[in-house]
Amino acid sequence: SVAKRAVAEVAQRDKGIHPVGFVPLPPPCPGKIRHFKI
Amino acid sequence: VPAAPPAPLGCDDPESEAAAEVAVSYINGHSRHGYKFALNRIENIRVLPQGPNNDIIFLEVDLLETTCPILSPTLLANCTVRSFTDHAVEGDCDVKLQKLNGQLSVLASKCHSHADSSEDIIQICPDCPLLARLNDTEVLAAVTAALNDHNSKTTDAYLKLLEIGRARIQYNPAHVVSAEFAVAATNCSAAEAKANVESCQLLPDDQSNFGFCTATKVIRPTEDLSVDCQLYGHQVPTPGVPFLSRVSQPPGQDAT
Numbered sequence: 001s002v003a004k005r006a007v008a009e010v011a012q013r014d015k016g017i018h019p020v021g022f023v024p025l026p027p028p029c030p031g032k033i034r035h036f037k038i
Numbered sequence: 039v040p041a042a043p044p045a046p047l048g049c050d051d052p053e054s055e056a057a058a059e060v061a062v063s064y065i066n067g068h069s070r071h072g073y074k075f076a077l078n079r080i081e082n083i084r085v086l087p088q089g090p091n092n093d094i095i096f097l098e099v100d101l102l103e104t105t106c107p108i109l110s111p112t113l114l115a116n117c118t119v120r121s122f123t124d125h126a127v128e129g130d131c132d133v134k135l136q137k138l139n140g141q142l143s144v145l146a147s148k149c150h151s152h153a154d155s156s157e158d159i160i161q162i163c164p165d166c167p168l169l170a171r172l173n174d175t176e177v178l179a180a181v182t183a184a185l186n187d188h189n190s191k192t193t194d195a196y197l198k199l200l201e202i203g204r205a206r207i208q209y210n211p212a213h214v215v216s217a218e219f220a221v222a223a224t225n226c227s228a229a230e231a232k233a234n235v236e237s238c239q240l241l242p243d244d245q246s247n248f249g250f251c252t253a254t255k256v257i258r259p260t261e262d263l264s265v266d267c268q269l270y271g272h273q274v275p276t277p278g279v280p281f282l283s284r285v286s287q288p289p290g291q292d293a294t
Contacts, residue, residue, distance in 0.1 A: 028047070028049060029048065029082045029083065030049050030079055030080065030081045030082065031048070031049030031050040031054070031079055031080040033078060033079050034076075034077060034079065035076070035078050035102050035119045036078075036122055036126075037079070037100075038102075038126055038128045038154045
C-alpha cells in the first residue's frame with residue numbers, strides 16, 4: 001500500500017539509503033561561514 | 039483543514055539574512071567603543087508569530103571585528119574583517135527583532151566579544167604578535183609617547199585620547215609594541231596646548247571631530263617611535279547616543 005511504501009522510504013532514508021532523485025536538504029542552522037570560524 | 043504552519047526559516051534564507059543585516063547595523067550603530075563588526079555566521083533564528091504581518095524574531099549571530107574603528111565614517115561594506123593572524127576578535131550576539139508589515143526593527147540586543155585563543159594563533163603563526171591587555175604598562179607608555187609625539191609635531195588641533203582600541207606586543211626578533219587608539223580634537227591648537235594644556239577641552243558633540251591613530255614603538259634592538267593620526271572630520275552624532283560618553287583620560291590613569 002501507499003502507506004507502507006512511504007514508511008519503507010523513510011526507513012531507508014534513516015539508514016542513509018535514498019530513493020533515486022532524492023536531494024538531501026542542508027541543515028537549516030547554523031548558516032554558512034562568511035569569513036572564518038574562531 | 040487548518041493551514042499548515044510555515045516551514046521554519048533556515049539560517050541562510052534571504053529573510054534571515056535581511057534580519058541579520060538589520061541586527062548588525064543596529065549593533066554597530068549603538069556601539070561607541072572599539073571597532074565595527076561584520077556578520078560571519080547566522081547561528082540560529084526563531085520566529086514567533088504574533089498576529090497577521092507581525093512576527094517576533096530571535097536571532098543569534100556570530101560577528102567578526104573589522105579594521106574600521108566604530109567612529110569611522112567608512113561604510114561597513116567597505117571595512118575589512120581582521121585576519122585570523124591579526125588575532126581576530128569574535129562577537130556573539132542575541133538579537134530580538136520585530137517584523138511588522140514587512141518592516142524589521144530591533145527591540146533588544148546583547149553581545150559578548152572575545153579574542154581568539156592565543157594557542158590557536160601560535161599554532162598557525164608562531165611569530166605573530168598577540169593581543170596585549172589595553173592597560174598593559176608598555177601599551178600605555180607607547181600610546182602616551184605616540185600621542186605626545188603627534189601633538190608636538192602637528193600644527194592642527196591638540197588631540198586627546200578617547201580609548202585604546204587594540205594593542206599587540208612582539209618580543210622576537212624585536213621588542214615592538216603596536217597600538218591603535220581613538221582620539222578627539224580639542225578646542226586648542228597644539229601650540230596653545232603647550233602653554234596651558236589644562237584649558238584644552240573636547241569639543242561638544244555637535245562640533246565633534248574624531249580620529250584614529252596607529253602607533254609603533256620599537257623598544258629593542260633600537261628605540262624608535264612612529265605614529266600616524268587621521269581625523270575623520272565633523273560628524274553628526276546619533277540622537278540618544280552621546281559620542282563622548284566614554285571617559286577621556288591620558289593613558290596611565292585607569293585607561294582600560
